[in-house]
Amino acid sequence: MPKDRRSPGPAPRAVPGAGPGGLDEVDRELVRLLTIDGRMPNNALAEATGIAPSTCLTRVRALRERGVIRGFHADVDLGALGQPLQALIAIRISTHSRDEIDRFRAKVPALPGVLSLFHVSGANDYLLHVSAASPDALREFVLDHLTADSAVAHAETSLIFEHVRATPTPL
Secondary structure, three states, rough: OOOOOOOOOOOOOOOOOOOHHOOOHHHHHHHHHHHHHHOOHHHHHHHHHHHHHHHHHHHHHHHOOOOOOOOOOOOOOOHOOOOEEEEEEEEEEOOHHHHHHHHHHHHHHOOOOOEEEEEEOOOOOEEEEEEOHHHHHHHHHHHHHHHHOOOEEEEEEEOOOOOOOOOOOOO
């Protein structure tokens, strides 16, 4: 059942009191829906939020221009690509010089199998999310690219048994 039609109009600018990031209720709903299905057609988005399709298009475009929506991504089955094994690797850096950190940070995301690099607080400096074809390939990755790197003091690998993607919601 479609929601009541809202009054048309352009996408709002940051409005005081609209909430974090200047997003109003409609913007938040658009982001929520696109997070669930990034390929949701504009007319379906408009109907689900109760706004005109032209307004919906303008709002989504404004959300992209403001950097609220940074892109649309495919959720890929890594097993179908021959990379069924996933791991998180906790990395401790040996020397905390800007040059070493910048070099490490530039190098690692380009390595084969790297899905994400997180700079974190705590005992470790980085968490690296990787995929590999096999346990042997994962071991070779760690030996060739991490423990052989002079910036890496320690690397601890945790296998991922299951990865469930959540829909982001504010805390």
